[in-house]
Amino acid sequence: MVLRLDSVGKRYSEDVWGVEDIDLELEAGIHGLLGPNGAGKSTLMRILTTVSKPTTGTVYWNGTDITESPTVVRNVLGYLPQDFGVYPDLTAREFLEYIAALRGLNRETATARIDELLALTDLQHVQDRALRTFSGGMRQRVGIAQALVNDPELLVVDEPTVGLDPETRVRVRNLLSSVAKDRVVLLSTHIVPDIEATSNNVALLADGELLTHTDPESLVEATAGNVYEYLAQREHLDEIRRQYQVSSTVQQANGVRVRVVATERPAPDAESVTPTLEDAYLDHIGHRGFE
């Protein structure tokens, strides 16, 4: 199974392109789609889920053009949108039954599949409770369950951990990792640790352009030697932010310990440190945001 984008672009108006000239090939596994606000992630996801058509280029699912034959991808697609709305008065099971009916599953298959998904998402004990009583994390697990009802080969998940507490975030990430086998999963996010924890590959988008599509290790390697930590005075922080990509700051009694991405040693006592994916992301994208 392979999703291939060939010179895909989306033009919204005369000089506004949501994405431009994207070439990308996604095989089974989790692909993190990472980029700052306005990078083009939603635009790309709308095209891949056949909600919108590209202005230029073609998207192929296993070699078939999805603009010409959208059902080819719709039949194998699971989608968890960012603003995933539930029917508050339905119970979790009723909601999944409703989605299964929309997806054309017969009753017997639907019941078995829903039992399986309620177990997978650890929602069995609350399956008969109205969704309006669910916490954000529980609702997000219902969202993942509904996206998996048709056992999709292509799963598109938009910002699945936004607004969740750290423990629930880990749970949702683990759940995504556990369902990624034998599917193409596209995980859109601007939360770098989500990608770190789950993704085999990362596609970096900025200003509608694809900067790179590679494995996280290679991305981190490319930033090696460009990350430093040192103790700075609080009053110098604004200046440091203007000059470098600041990846973190830790307040200390005698100043602020800053971590920066820089091509040269930013201060005589700055210590070169091993980059993380967050540093690599800033290195690739950060300065573009300040242009």
Ligand SMILES: Nc1ncnc2c1ncn2[C@@H]1O[C@H](COP(=O)(O)OP(=O)(O)OP(=O)(O)O)[C@@H](O)[C@H]1O
């Ligand atoms: N319907 C639209 N009409 C006009 N311009 C649009 C439309 N949708 C998106 N854009 C523009 O296209 C660009 C990409 O937007 P998009 O929503 O795809 O980015 P994003 O990466 O999903 O951002 P975010 O993380 O904020 O959701 C932005 O410049 C945005 O203003």
